[in-house]
Amino acid sequence: MLVEAVDSVLAQSYRPIEIIIVDDGSTDETRDVADRLATQHAGIVRVIHIANGGPGLAREAGRLAARGDYIQHLDSDDLLLPGKLAMQVAALEAEPECGAAYGWTRFRHHDGAVEPLPWKRSGERIETMFPAMLTMRWWDTPTPLYRASLIAAAGPWTNLRIEEDWEYDCRMAAGGVRLACCADWVCEVREHAPVMPSQTTMRDRVRAHMLVLGHARRAGLDPKSPAMRQYARELFHIARQCGAAGLPDESRQLVDLARGIAPTADLRVYQLAASLIGWQRLGRAAEWIDRR
Numbered sequence: 001m002l003v004e005a006v007d008s009v010l011a012q013s014y015r016p017i018e019i020i021i022v023d024d025g026s027t028d029e030t031r032d033v034a035d036r037l038a039t040q041h042a043g044i045v046r047v048i049h050i051a052n053g054g055p056g057l058a059r060e061a062g063r064l065a066a067r068g069d070y071i072q073h074l075d076s077d078d079l080l081l082p083g084k085l086a087m088q089v090a091a092l093e094a095e096p097e098c099g100a101a102y103g104w105t106r107f108r109h110h111d112g113a114v115e116p117l118p119w120k121r122s123g124e125r126i127e128t129m130f131p132a133m134l135t136m137r138w139w140d141t142p143t144p145l146y147r148a149s150l151i152a153a154a155g156p157w158t159n160l161r162i163e164e165d166w167e168y169d170c171r172m173a174a175g176g177v178r179l180a181c182c183a184d185w186v187c188e189v190r191e192h193a194p195v196m197p198s199q200t201t202m203r204d205r206v207r208a209h210m211l212v213l214g215h216a217r218r219a220g221l222d223p224k225s226p227a228m229r230q231y232a233r234e235l236f237h238i239a240r241q242c243g244a245a246g247l248p249d250e251s252r253q254l255v256d257l258a259r260g261i262a263p264t265a266d267l268r269v270y271q272l273a274a275s276l277i278g279w280q281r282l283g284r285a286a287e288w289i290d291r292r
Contacts, residue, residue, distance in 0.1 A: 001190075002030060002076040006037050006045065009074065013034060014085035018043045020062045025052030032274065056164035060157040071146045071163070078192050080140045081106075084186040088145035091180040092251065099150040099155075099177040100129075103186030105143045110191045124180045129173030130219050132228035134212070135234075136247020137166040142187040162201045163208035170212045174219040199245055206250045215259060223261055232261035236270070240290070243274070251279045 002021070009019050021034045031049065038045045045117070048061050059073060070089060075079060088101035107119035117123060121138035132138055154172045158164055201206045213231065221228055239254035252274070260268045 002033055003037065005074055005076050007042075008079040008081070009072075010041065010044070011082050012080065012085045013083055014089060015066075017044065017085065018066070018068060020065050021047045021185070022058040022061045023047060023049045024054070024058040025050065042207075044067050053159060054127075054161035054164070056157040056160050056168075059164075059168075063151060063157065066148065066151075067171055069148050071148050071151045072142070074142045077192065078140070079188040080142060081187055082182070085145065087182045087184060087186065088180070091182050092145070092147060095178075097178055097209065098180040099172070100144045101144045101180040101182055102139055102144045103182035103184055105140050106185055106188040108188055108190045118185075125183075127179060129169060129177050129179065131221055131225065133166075133173045134216050134221065134227045135230045137163075137169060140187070140189045141165050142189065144179075146172075150175075158211070160204045160208050162204045165191075167208045167211045167215075170215040174266045176213040179237060199247060202242055202245050202247055205238060206242060206247075206254060209235060210257070211256070222269065229262050232258040232264075236267060240283050240286040243279040244287040245283070246280050248274075248279035251283060254255070 006019060006021070009017065021037065023031050023034050034047045034049075038047045046065070048065060050058065050061050055075075062073075063071070070085075070092070072085065073081070084103065087103065091101040092098055095229065102122060104118035105120065105122040107115040109115070119140065120131065120136070121132065122140075122143055124138075126138070127130050150172055156167060157168060160167060177283075213235075216231065235258040236255045238260065239251045242248075242254065243251035252271075255267060255271055255274075259271070270282070
């Protein structure tokens with residue numbers, strides 16, 4: 001997949017480009033494959049080997065090494081379509097007030113089936129990252145092309161191992177970033193078998209959601225707006241998952257945050273029930289009900 005991802009960048013009609021492969025402490029043959037690609041495409045492909053720290057720190061290593069005016073993130077399991085960079089650079093040059101450009105994302109399922117319509121909301125024309133980015137990360141990692149100046153202003157990536165890209169987008173969104181839309185296919189993302197979250201990844205998810213809420217508040221989003229109300233429901237959903245996973249402190253904290261946004265009766269009842277039977281037992285019961 002790494003070779004296919006790199007080939008999809010080499011196939012871009014836009015030049016000049018640089019490709020920075022960050023090997024995040026891989027324990028398989030990825031290290032050797034990356035080094036071979038750098039040798040085969042000297043002058044275009046560079047490799048950085050770092051100790052395993054997760055996707056955020058890997059992207060941070062790439063951010064610090066990048067020299068171009070535009071930044072494209074690409075996970076090793078996804079692909080760029082040949083005209084992506086040329087199309088999006090042209091859009092950004094035509095609209096200098098925009099900090100990022102995006103286009104349609106093609107989604108390929110684990111069984112090879114392809115969704116016929118643009119994935120998530122990548123087929124819609126959305127002018128600003130907030131408030132839409134608060135309710136969901138409506139594009140995928142390879143979808144946007146960012147100005148390097150926007151990335152520089154956003155600063156370092158966190159060491160989150162989950163939802164690190166959503167947090168980073170929301171951090172940029174808080175600055176009021178405007179978007180250029182390219183009404184064409186730009187990339188393909190490929191589905192993998194789901195991985196059950198651990199307590200570590202759940203804690204990172206809680207931290208990501210708390211950071212995202214901070215970005216929304218910094219952007220001045222109205223607490224009574226539909227986007228913020230929907231985010232409160234998302235916090236409540238994660239709180240129930242944390243309870244079921246044996247993370248009562250995190251569950252309690254998220255319910256408090258949700259009530260701070262939308263003090264609804266069901267949140268108050270949930271808090272009272274948790275104080276009586278425990279956050280983990282209630283979380284497991286709520287998870288069982290959600291599955292039915």
